[in-house]
Amino acid sequence: MKRTLASTAVGILAVAIASTASAALKPEEQIQYRQAGYSFMSWNMGKIKANLERDYNQAQVAAAANAIAAIANSGMGALYGPGTDKDVGDTETHVKPELFQNMEEVGKLAGDFVAAADKLNAVAATGDQSAVQTAFGDLGKTCKACHQKFRADD
Amino acid sequence: MKRTLASTAVGILAVAIASTASAALKPEEQIQYRQAGYSFMSWNMGKIKANLERDYNQAQVAAAANAIAAIANSGMGALYGPGTDKDVGDTETHVKPELFQNMEEVGKLAGDFVAAADKLNAVAATGDQSAVQTAFGDLGKTCKACHQKFRADD
Numbered sequence: 001m002k003r004t005l006a007s008t009a010v011g012i013l014a015v016a017i018a019s020t021a022s023a024a025l026k027p028e029e030q031i032q033y034r035q036a037g038y039s040f041m042s043w044n045m046g047k048i049k050a051n052l053e054r055d056y057n058q059a060q061v062a063a064a065a066n067a068i069a070a071i072a073n074s075g076m077g078a079l080y081g082p083g084t085d086k087d088v089g090d091t092e093t094h095v096k097p098e099l100f101q102n103m104e105e106v107g108k109l110a111g112d113f114v115a116a117a118d119k120l121n122a123v124a125a126t127g128d129q130s131a132v133q134t135a136f137g138d139l140g141k142t143c144k145a146c147h148q149k150f151r152a153d154d
Numbered sequence: 155m156k157r158t159l160a161s162t163a164v165g166i167l168a169v170a171i172a173s174t175a176s177a178a179l180k181p182e183e184q185i186q187y188r189q190a191g192y193s194f195m196s197w198n199m200g201k202i203k204a205n206l207e208r209d210y211n212q213a214q215v216a217a218a219a220n221a222i223a224a225i226a227n228s229g230m231g232a233l234y235g236p237g238t239d240k241d242v243g244d245t246e247t248h249v250k251p252e253l254f255q256n257m258e259e260v261g262k263l264a265g266d267f268v269a270a271a272d273k274l275n276a277v278a279a280t281g282d283q284s285a286v287q288t289a290f291g292d293l294g295k296t297c298k299a300c301h302q303k304f305r306a307d308d
Contacts, residue, residue: 024204036193043187044228050178063228070224074198074217 027083028091034079035093041068045143048124048136058127065117065124065132068139072117077110099150106150113142181237182245188233189247195222199297202278202290212281219271219278219286222293226271231264253304260304267296 025033044064051061085097099106120135147153179187198218205215239251253260274289301307 025200033193033197036190036197039187039190040194040225040228043190043233047229060229063224067224067228070217070221071194074194074221075201075214079197 025079025081026088027081028088030079030081030084031088031091031093034076034084037071037074037076037079041071044068045136045140048120048132052129052133052136056129058124061132062124062127065121069117069121072114094152096150096152102150106146109142109146109149113139113146116142179233179235180242181235182242184233184235184238185242185245185247188230188238191225191228191230191233195225198222199290199294202274202286206283206287206290210283212278215286216278216281219275223271223275226268248306250304250306256304260300263296263300263303267293267300270296 044067047064048061051057051064080095080100084093085095085100087093116135116139120132120139123131123135198221201218202215205211205218234249234254238247239249239254241247270289270293274286274293277285277289
């Protein structure tokens with residue numbers, strides 16, 4: 001539990017504070033890395049969804065939830081640095097520029113997302129499928145909450 | 155320790171066994187998801203490298219190592235299904251076709267990689283920088299071992 005709270009705090013802070021390490025990355029690299037993170041989480045969300053709809057493989061669900069939580073807690077906020085609010089050359093971003101003017105709200109949405117990812121990870125480790133179903137739905141809502149406000153596609 | 159061994163076994167098995175969930179993915183989607191995983195691990199390797207070279211931030215290193223280990227243990231072997239041994243439309247792969255004819259060797263390399271990622275994750279959690287330096291180097295060697303044999307760029 002201590003770790004979950006600490007992770008959440010890191011997630012929220014990471015939105016506002018670009019790390020030293022990422023400051024050296026070009027804007028297009030930051031966009032590519034953040035898209036890689038979302039893409040890989042999407043693959044793992046899809047695996048959990050398939051497990052909930054068909055044969056439930058606890059080990060696969062636990063590994064997928066762990067990957068999502070670890071990515072969520074990796075400080076992706078550092079990948080939203082200056083110059084990443086628009087396409088850079090061939091590297092297209094789907095983020096709305098409004099995200100960068102609403103960092104307080106984004107921090108709250110990111111905190112909800114990290115907390116829900118941690119919850120799913122904890123629940124998936126126990127193997128209770130109905131609890132995973134609930135936590136998975138709750139996590140999906142936190143994804144959608146940010147997409148609807150700040151992703152251009154939705 | 156039990157979890158580390160179990161994770162390693164999952165990693166090795168995952169190379170040989172395409173999961174039900176991923177069987178529904180198109181070859182180009184499998185290529186894109188596996189590249190996303192490697193890309194996101196690369197970002198986190200870069201962060202750990204920067205921490206070892208400059209100011210060491212234990213929380214950042216631990217989060218990065220956790221992301222790498224979780225991705226390594228997520229069953230990426232399922233993303234090497236039929237039809238992913240060559241470019242698919244605009245989706246280019248850098249994997250050599252030889253990988254698909256040497257699954258036993260690939261399984262061994264993947265097992266080494268997962269074990270090294272688990273080791274780095276365990277060491278990073280303790281905050282001993284010199285141990286992290288060693289485990290980080292060891293993990294890099296397992297990446298390179300596979301790249302040199304089976305990635306077209308190297």
